[in-house]
Amino acid sequence: MTYKTIVAVLSAAEDAGKVTDHALALARRTGGHVIGIHAEAPVVVTLIAPMEYPDPNAVLQLQERAREQSRAVEQAFRARCERDDISYEWRLFTGSAGYASAGVIDSARAADIVLAGQFDPDLDGPAREDIEDLLYESGRPVYLVSNAPAGPEPIDRVLLAWNGSREATRAAFDALPFLTAAKEVEIFTIDPPDNSMQSADYCGAELATTLARHGVKISVASGSSAHHSVAETLNRRATEIDAGLIVMGAYSHSRLRQRLFGGVTSAMMRGARVPVLMSR
Known part of the structure; x- marks a missing residue:
């Protein structure tokens, strides 16, 4: 692809x-x-x-x-x-x-x-x-x-935002050309669920195995939003790992609700510090 x-x-x-x-x-x-x-x-x-x-x-x-x-x-x-x-x-x-x-x-x-x-x-x-x-x-x-003044740089590290949704899945596989070309890709989950149905320690592990079969150099991590927004948490993590690209699903419960109250997608459209690949 x-x-x-x-x-x-x-x-x-x-x-x-x-x-x-x-x-x-x-x-x-x-x-x-x-x-x-x-x-x-x-x-x-x-x-x-x-x-x-x-x-x-x-x-x-x-x-x-x-x-x-x-x-x-x-x-x-x-x-x-x-x-x-x-x-x-x-x-x-x-x-x-x-x-x-x-x-x-x-x-x-x-x-x-x-x-x-x-x-x-x-x-x-x-x-x-x-x-x-x-x-x-x-x-x-x-x-x-992004609005950052830097021009197109080689994308060596990619942050893949993961929550197990259809949109996140679509984004992960739409981004395969970037993922396979990167030196490092991190699957990052914010506030992963930890219950009888799913363990926080294994969130994203199966996706990592699938992407590894494509030759992607992959790791899995999770973090807490700690009362920050999801967009802020993604931007902070991208800075921490020096990611040149964020890959994420685009979400909207309702177009009217999205435009009235905003959301993760809109926040990243305005405030992402590095380029973002979104899929719906």
């Missing part, structure tokens, strides 16, 4: 270069084809009163600003791909649905992996919900490039 078709979601000029660099680094290792995608939202003008009309010049300026951003994103993507002599293509989508549009989702579903920038409210890019739509609707693993 390897990643041969890599979709790079390029939201804003500020992060297009970084996401493209990560996509190209992956493509060089796998001999993959990179598809750059940008969703340009049309200008929507809200009328406050019935007799009010938008200023045509203002509308034209907003439209030109959107086009300029699209051109800047495309230029950053093409320049890097041509410099590295990587097989690539560019796709521009325009519509009010943004990254939830049918065209973007269809492109993602036909890929081996999707790369996107970590949600950053300070950038003029998609909202967290747009990236969540990609994660929940594409059916493909989503690799989130």
Whole structure:
């Protein structure tokens, strides 16, 4: 298994270069084809009163600003791909649905992996919900490039978050190309259950045996959240073992509940200190 078709979601000029660099680094290792995608939202003008009309010049300026951003994103993507002599293509989508549009989702579903920038409210890019739509609707693993200033580094150590769920299982096997290439992989369970049905000492042991058959250099560990959030605990553990990637399942009991109250997935989208591969 390897990643041969890599979709790079390029939201804003500020992060297009970084996401493209990560996509190209992956493509060089796998001999993959990179598809750059940008969703340009049309200008929507809200009328406050019935007799009010938008200023045509203002509308034209907003439209030109959107086009300029699209051109800047495309230029950053093409320049890097041509410099590295990587097989690539560019796709521009325009519509009010943004990254939830049918065209973007269809492109993602036909890929081996999707790369996107970590949600950053300070950038003029998609909202967290747009990236969540990609994660929940594409059916493909989503690799989130963190906001840390460092570029793509070799991933020698991987932290695999494990709770025995379907989502965590999907993430573990979606991440196999990263796991087999890493020097060390740690299966890490937070607050593992310890009862008559399951022992905390053996949580993740069977998965470790399966991954070892793939040649993964694996270890198993567990830790306590100690009144910290799961996201904080994962970030802390990744720092302790110097992990270059966190692999985890993406969870949501209810899309409305997730957006109102947040959750582990949303917290990692905002605050992960290293890249995160999520599967749903």
